[in-house]
Amino acid sequence: AALNQTKENIILIGMMGTGKSTVGEILAAQLGYALVDLDAVVVATAGMTIPEMFELHGEVYFREAETAALRSVLTSGDRQIIATGGGAVLKPLNCELMVDGGYVVALTAEAEAIIDRVKGDSNRPLLAGNAEERIRAILEERKHAYEFAHCTVNTSSLNAEEVAQQILTHYR
Numbered sequence: 150a151a152l153n154q155t156k157e158n159i160i161l162i163g164m165m166g167t168g169k170s171t172v173g174e175i176l177a178a179q180l181g182y183a184l185v186d187l188d189a190v191v192v193a194t195a196g197m198t199i200p201e202m203f204e205l206h207g208e209v210y211f212r213e214a215e216t217a218a219l220r221s222v223l224t225s226g227d228r229q230i231i232a233t234g235g236g237a238v239l240k241p242l243n244c245e246l247m248v249d250g251g252y253v254v255a256l257t258a259e260a261e262a263i264i265d266r267v268k269g270d271s272n273r274p275l276l277a278g279n280a281e282e283r284i285r286a287i288l289e290e291r292k293h294a295y296e297f298a299h300c301t302v303n304t305s306s307l308n309a310e311e312v313a314q315q316i317l318t319h320y321r
């Protein structure tokens with residue numbers, strides 16, 4: 150991909166349960182970059198958990214905090230592995246910030262793999278109720294949302310190490 154950004158960040162995008170955080174840890178260790186979990190930045194800044202934010206202030210509030218966190222992380226840092234939340238790509242503005250701020254890698258997975266990885270997790274308000282049904286619906290809603298990435302890795306039949314190695318092959 151022809152890249153015009155000046156920063157050496159790697160930005161991981163993809164649905165919940167595609168392994169962004171785990172793969173991010175491996176990449177950060179291998180490259181000696183800082184690992185930044187965007188959800189964690191939002192939580193630390195807001196002083197409450199993601200379920201609390203959705204419950205008390207609604208999703209729109211969370212999305213605004215997420216954009217602010219993304220902007221601040223991209224403005225202030227470099228040589229970072231940034232693991233984003235699955236919905237961070239929903240705003241075109243965020244996608245622009247990402248493409249300008251680093252090498253954007255999309256992780257994809259089949260519904261079954263995602264369901265398997267996120268089951269029993271109570272920290273994702275969008276999956277409240279019937280998680281399996283919600284995942285299938287969200288995957289359908291977002292089926293093109295991750296296509297702007299500089300590269301895409303299908304993680305369904307790979308472990309996190311293998312995903313990280315594939316990303317490094319493209320990145321280096």
Ligand code: S3P
Nearest residue numbers: 164165166188234235236273274
């Ligand atoms: C969301 C994904 C979550 C978190 C929030 C919303 C989404 O991050 O940002 O619950 O809209 O897909 P993960 O992708 O790390 O689960």
